Amino acid sequence: MSKRMAIGWLLMCLPLSGAAQQAARSGPQAPKVILIIGDGMDQHQITIARDYLVGYRGRLTLDTLPVRSNVQIQTVAEENPSLPEYVADSANTATAMATGIVTSAGRIGTTAATDLDVPTIMEIAGAAGFGTGIVVTSSVTDATPASFVAHVSYRLCEGPRAMRPDPANPNALSGNCPADLKANGGNGSIAEQIAASRIDIVLGGGERYFAQVAEGEKRRTVRDLAVANGYRVIEKGEELAGLKRDGKVLGLFAPATMPVQWRGAGGAQAQRVQRDADGRVVSPEPFVCEPDPAYGATPTLGAMASAALEHLGDARSFVLMIESSSIDKQSHARRPCGQIGELKQLDETLKLVLEYAAAHPETLVLVTADHSQAAQLVPERSWLGPNAASPGHFARILTPEGAVMGVNYATNDSSLQEDHTGADVPLFAYGAAAHEVPAAVRQTDIFGIMLRHLGLAAPPVSQ
Amino acid sequence: MSKRMAIGWLLMCLPLSGAAQQAARSGPQAPKVILIIGDGMDQHQITIARDYLVGYRGRLTLDTLPVRSNVQIQTVAEENPSLPEYVADSANTATAMATGIVTSAGRIGTTAATDLDVPTIMEIAGAAGFGTGIVVTSSVTDATPASFVAHVSYRLCEGPRAMRPDPANPNALSGNCPADLKANGGNGSIAEQIAASRIDIVLGGGERYFAQVAEGEKRRTVRDLAVANGYRVIEKGEELAGLKRDGKVLGLFAPATMPVQWRGAGGAQAQRVQRDADGRVVSPEPFVCEPDPAYGATPTLGAMASAALEHLGDARSFVLMIESSSIDKQSHARRPCGQIGELKQLDETLKLVLEYAAAHPETLVLVTADHSQAAQLVPERSWLGPNAASPGHFARILTPEGAVMGVNYATNDSSLQEDHTGADVPLFAYGAAAHEVPAAVRQTDIFGIMLRHLGLAAPPVSQ
Numbered sequence: 001m002s003k004r005m006a007i008g009w010l011l012m013c014l015p016l017s018g019a020a021q022q023a024a025r026s027g028p029q030a031p032k033v034i035l036i037i038g039d040g041m042d043q044h045q046i047t048i049a050r051d052y053l054v055g056y057r058g059r060l061t062l063d064t065l066p067v068r069s070n071v072q073i074q075t076v077a078e079e080n081p082s083l084p085e086y087v088a089d090s091a092n093t094a095t096a097m098a099t100g101i102v103t104s105a106g107r108i109g110t111t112a113a114t115d116l117d118v119p120t121i122m123e124i125a126g127a128a129g130f131g132t133g134i135v136v137t138s139s140v141t142d143a144t145p146a147s148f149v150a151h152v153s154y155r156l157c158e159g160p161r162a163m164r165p166d167p168a169n170p171n172a173l174s175g176n177c178p179a180d181l182k183a184n185g186g187n188g189s190i191a192e193q194i195a196a197s198r199i200d201i202v203l204g205g206g207e208r209y210f211a212q213v214a215e216g217e218k219r220r221t222v223r224d225l226a227v228a229n230g231y232r233v234i235e236k237g238e239e240l241a242g243l244k245r246d247g248k249v250l251g252l253f254a255p256a257t258m259p260v261q262w263r264g265a266g267g268a269q270a271q272r273v274q275r276d277a278d279g280r281v282v283s284p285e286p287f288v289c290e291p292d293p294a295y296g297a298t299p300t301l302g303a304m305a306s307a308a309l310e311h312l313g314d315a316r317s318f319v320l321m322i323e324s325s326s327i328d329k330q331s332h333a334r335r336p337c338g339q340i341g342e343l344k345q346l347d348e349t350l351k352l353v354l355e356y357a358a359a360h361p362e363t364l365v366l367v368t369a370d371h372s373q374a375a376q377l378v379p380e381r382s383w384l385g386p387n388a389a390s391p392g393h394f395a396r397i398l399t400p401e402g403a404v405m406g407v408n409y410a411t412n413d414s415s416l417q418e419d420h421t422g423a424d425v426p427l428f429a430y431g432a433a434a435h436e437v438p439a440a441v442r443q444t445d446i447f448g449i450m451l452r453h454l455g456l457a458a459p460p461v462s463q
Numbered sequence: 464m465s466k467r468m469a470i471g472w473l474l475m476c477l478p479l480s481g482a483a484q485q486a487a488r489s490g491p492q493a494p495k496v497i498l499i500i501g502d503g504m505d506q507h508q509i510t511i512a513r514d515y516l517v518g519y520r521g522r523l524t525l526d527t528l529p530v531r532s533n534v535q536i537q538t539v540a541e542e543n544p545s546l547p548e549y550v551a552d553s554a555n556t557a558t559a560m561a562t563g564i565v566t567s568a569g570r571i572g573t574t575a576a577t578d579l580d581v582p583t584i585m586e587i588a589g590a591a592g593f594g595t596g597i598v599v600t601s602s603v604t605d606a607t608p609a610s611f612v613a614h615v616s617y618r619l620c621e622g623p624r625a626m627r628p629d630p631a632n633p634n635a636l637s638g639n640c641p642a643d644l645k646a647n648g649g650n651g652s653i654a655e656q657i658a659a660s661r662i663d664i665v666l667g668g669g670e671r672y673f674a675q676v677a678e679g680e681k682r683r684t685v686r687d688l689a690v691a692n693g694y695r696v697i698e699k700g701e702e703l704a705g706l707k708r709d710g711k712v713l714g715l716f717a718p719a720t721m722p723v724q725w726r727g728a729g730g731a732q733a734q735r736v737q738r739d740a741d742g743r744v745v746s747p748e749p750f751v752c753e754p755d756p757a758y759g760a761t762p763t764l765g766a767m768a769s770a771a772l773e774h775l776g777d778a779r780s781f782v783l784m785i786e787s788s789s790i791d792k793q794s795h796a797r798r799p800c801g802q803i804g805e806l807k808q809l810d811e812t813l814k815l816v817l818e819y820a821a822a823h824p825e826t827l828v829l830v831t832a833d834h835s836q837a838a839q840l841v842p843e844r845s846w847l848g849p850n851a852a853s854p855g856h857f858a859r860i861l862t863p864e865g866a867v868m869g870v871n872y873a874t875n876d877s878s879l880q881e882d883h884t885g886a887d888v889p890l891f892a893y894g895a896a897a898h899e900v901p902a903a904v905r906q907t908d909i910f911g912i913m914l915r916h917l918g919l920a921a922p923p924v925s926q
Contacts, residue, residue: 042506042886043505043506043533043835043886043887044835044884044885044886046886046887047535047885047886047887050535051547051549051885055547056535056537056538056547056549057537057547057905059903063533063535063903064903065902065903066901066902067902068531068532068533068902068903069531070506070526070531070889072510072513072519072526074519074520075519077866083864083865083866084514084518084519084520084864084866085842085866086514086519086840086842086843086866086868086869087840087841087842087869372506372507372840374839376837376839376874376884376886377549377550377835377884377885377886378550378874378882378883378884378885379548379549379550379874379882379883379885380549382874382875382877382882383882383883384875384877384879384880384882385877387877388875388876388877388879389875389876390873390874390875390876391854391855391873391875391876392854392855392873401546401547402546403540403546403547403548403549405549405885406549406550408873408874410853410854410855410871410873410874411839411841411845411853411871411873412845412847412851412852412853412854413851413852413853413854414845414847414848414850414851416847416851417847419841419842419845419846419847420841420842420846421507421839421840421841422507422510422514422840422841422842422868423505423506423507423509423510423839423840424506424509424510426533428902438529439528439529439530439531439891440522440526440527440528440531442520
């Protein structure tokens, strides 16, 4: 929706009290929030990763967190927001966490049906003078990061070109958000909104969207707008070391989604199960996971998170969102080793975040997922006998402890990708105020938990 | 394995200290444990049930429990117990909770490969003079209840007839546990072990196994042995009211598994998705849930639990295991309304257990599942378009809030039933010592948590 509306909301976003302002100014004791999201990281994905990474008796860093809660996810229908939908996407779920409202699938920081902009935790914290950061392994314009900084009616409006159908290819999958065009009083594409934002540090993929000519410009790209707005733009992992604190940073380390660390040996992934002439199942050969050669010199999630923590410093309050984005994308694509490797990235990043929080006890660390995903841990051979097998796509993974794990993808029979699933997701907490997190929350409560820890007030939302 | 071995173990099961004995004698302040198990009740099953029973914004009684933890399930291979299997069954998981050991699928209170009997929490508590009770909606000889009272190499050895192959039908599915025959130094079938036990109250289904002639007897049935061992046997729900406390009770309210409360309207369940001549999906008609007419006058899980609490009294410590058994069985059978109705039974029973615990603050209430199950909450129409749908069995449920929920069963393509899945399961806690439950446990830790609250020591286990 309109920029005017968004600014109107932000005027109401001043901190709650002098105490909060005080907190923001009070140096290393200033309350800080680090929200880590595993996209699609439900309990199946965690168990699959644990069994592979540390074995069936092992413990992930995730398993050491002192507080565990459960998140009830809420999605409403765009056509009739009084009706629920029982399966969410990353746009409406990230919007729930970033703004505290329930909206419809595909929406970024906007209300269902009425299309009003709702201020995000990053905007509220930024207006209060707090530090803000976003670190992801997707494009920085993807649904999760977008929901913390932008307001647009549809998640695919990632760059200027996606705002209108492509005249050369009018049927291509596109955002098509005419009401969000600046010319129509909107905020522009997600990339343009990031370029115009006050977020202190934004790291991930998505260079291609920033290379596009910005709306209303002849030659200036979105990247040019970001530079004009004070961003230093970096594109190489080695530039993460020694970032100066006196300026904003936009790191774009891949054209779109960053490559993932692992793949199945030789590129193996789940496949349709074959049968012999007698109808008996020919179990797919088990495979191990191996480094994905496409990963190359891509910076790790941990390296980006460390750079963001260093850049934000400890002299003031901040809110930092870190996402391992491709747990979801690899599960969509039926690539169990891709999922496992990306959950490993999350767990390694969590380890260093916990070290930071231990040294900065005013830090609240929350780890959660946005929604559930398709992959299921199942018997490596069906208990129903040699004629029974997954009707979908199936993988047998040989684990480092020498056993075989079955991973099933069967939410639909499309050759393209899996659907999301609708189960509640976990929430873990560590550090300051962790024990105040209730044992069961709704996803929108995560917004309030973060705000409360930062000493900020949510603006009134008149939906 | 052998009765001799079991008795040998039990001699080591005396309480830890005088303090524990004191606790057992100290009236209403005596520590009590109520363990509620939802068989197969993973996060998908809970979310599906919540969405139907109380709506997407609603809260189950489960959602009000103050402590949430996560249970890592461990199963080993019978042929090589140093190797894991990544999907469990109800026998090895209930054995983990009841005895604190990790064993192989199908085993009841015995070690993998070595087949040694391991004392259960009920045996340890009973030997210490504590009250003990088992309340389930399956046969009382089914894997979960059996694991709290019996020791047998294979879960299907439920009654005397299952101990050897049936000569008239040698290929029939049977327990076939010759080493467990009393004649061979074993403990006999599960029903015979229940009949010979000291459990104060045992309520559920399974009358057919107790009607069988006991091993080594000409005419005396297992039920006769139970009566000789001091059990009053009841078969009607109305007999649950006013049970005398001075004697043991065996309630058998169905021939095997008790009927379930709900079914899909007209018997509807998940089905294979049909397509029209153009290959487009013909979405199955949504259905609502309705009372299952087969339920009749079957006593509810709540009525049985209330009777057990009344019978155990509050004058001494006790351990009571309550299971809603058919969440699992209905998920195997692809009956979403059956699952939802049985989770409703669990939630209603939990409500009255919480009332009991509020009035008896020395009670620790634990609620958990034994393993995960097949049913997945998925989009009611695939996001991949009109040509994509579940490759397995699929149901569309019309919820009371007027929306449609998709439930997918696609772990295998057998026409018979689904497989279990391997994800971690939830653990909820309430009451005394609830806040001492860590945020992440292994399933065997539940045994230690219960023992510790009761002030009892686990016997040494020399596997």
